[in-house]
Amino acid sequence: MGELIRVEHLKKYFNTPGGKLHAVDDVSFVINEGDTLGVVGESGCGKSTLGRTVLKLIEPTDGKIFYKGRDITDITEKENKQLRKKMQIIFQDPYSSLNPRKTVSELIADPLKAFHMLDKAGRAQKVAQLMDVVGLSQRFANSYPHELDGGRRQRIGVARALSLDPEFIVCDEPVSALDVSIQAQILNLLQDLQRDRGLTYIFVTHDLSVVRHISTDILVMYIGAMVEKCGAKDLFKAPLHPYTKGLLSAIPVPNIDHVREKVKLQGELTSPIEPKDECRFIARCPYATEACKQHMPEFQEVAPNHFVACHNVKTINNM
């Protein structure tokens, strides 16, 4: 399938009293139609900012975004609005992203109204159909979000995102606030929709078993920068970056026979404000050498479709 999204050297810096905060720093990738790019990393590493910048909900500081080969970085407000129909977002917190004074059917009809699509009867029909698709019983049409549980509220979020028949959806931690049994229901729904409608996703999460399950490729971020990217299953089979190794081995696994070698990461994240030109992982890396202090490592392809930013990737992995 063809390329849907291409991002080149994307940067988003925020001005703060302490200087420029590098939320997204030189990120590049391609997502093909029908695929899912999983984005993982610790709190504050820039996952949400990346998702929002790709959708142009936030203006990038630098870099380019292409949609089906067309440069959309500097398009007009009007073109941007048209593009919004094709590119949607589902948020983590279904509680705060829904207007508490609107009913379920009003909430799902909102995007259709905003784009003046369909007449009243047509909208009602479309809303009923969307509720079916996401598994919301019609009896909730006149309920308010606070009357529903988290799983149903997230279904409203999914229905809203689908209402304009998008091709691309950024899912920003869509299941993080949910119990595992409800989480699994929503993940199945998102996968069914992807298959039936050929949707393309960016799936942001900090839950590594979820991201492995749902992604085609996975991008690991650390303080705004890309540290590793490859096929989802490969990442778990053979992580090459020391940060990825530590991250993966820190996940508690629900299997008592599974004895894993743990790569311990000491310390906490360093500040993303005006980071030095050195490897950003240096303070926590068990393999750091002089070279790591000289400059930030380049993001290179070290095996087919396996990219890593680490000066010592070859020695660490006996390659």
Added chain:
Amino acid sequence: MSLLEIKNLSIHFVTRYSDVHAVNGVDLTIEEGKTLGLVGETGAGKTTTALGILRLIQKPQGRYESGEIIFKGKDLLKATDDEMRSVRGNEISMIFQDPMTALNPILTVGDQIAEVIHLHGKCSQAEANERAVKMLEMVGIRAERAGEYPHQFSGGMKQRVVIAMALACNPSLLIADEPTTALDVTIQAQVLEMMADLKKGRGTAMLLITHDLGIVAENCDDVAIMYAGEVIEYGTLERIFHNPKHPYTLGLFGSIPSLDKDEERLHPIEGLMPDPAALPAGCKFHDRCAYATDECASCEQELAEMESGHKVRCARVMKGEI
């Protein structure tokens, strides 16, 4: 004798509008130095059980309907308020679900820990200060940071301060309510490892509340699975992970994406947990259960012993039908 034995504990919240059956006939046992994992989804009654042990249930709505909480041979439900005050902090301490609210923003972290020690430890202020700094170092925070305020600390560091505070009086039981849910996995791993080391060094027993079966696998000796205010399965870690029996427990395991197997789709439990203000008759899980019969909808289920060290609340499992 077990350190803590909870028998038939029921806690309801009664208001003019509703009668919430949050905890219904719970039996749990914790042995000295051991960790019991309490697992269940939102609203299952985990926090209420924990607060119930410490007699911190919100009054006047919260009521003990029945039960005994035998701690070191004494029933805490019969203890006086004075006795309870000395139990809390000295003998049983609790780490709450939200670490951020457990700290006072206008006191330095050193002073907060010293205050706890001073209050319960019957020692001088100077001694308390000294011990507070020791506690901080024990959880991996350098002594010179004792004079800083909570907002100057990251989430993981704040949680370590909370743990230092909870362990300051050397309790014999630590209740930890989702102690790492707000943290990143790498920081979570650090905090859990630190807790395990401290526990081992001091022989502290723990009730670890979590919804993460991975955390249970790596930290607990025994496991209790809660659903709609009831314990529906209870056993050693080994039994629960190698031989889970209750359909709800099986559903929980089926909902988690595997980290090494490839599966097209997950196998979640359909539907939702019932509202504890309107619990169904019979088995509380029957309307979501693939194995339910008419009998399940009408007959109360008992938590029955399958094998030594393994109890299940399901008549069909007990009869060997599942």
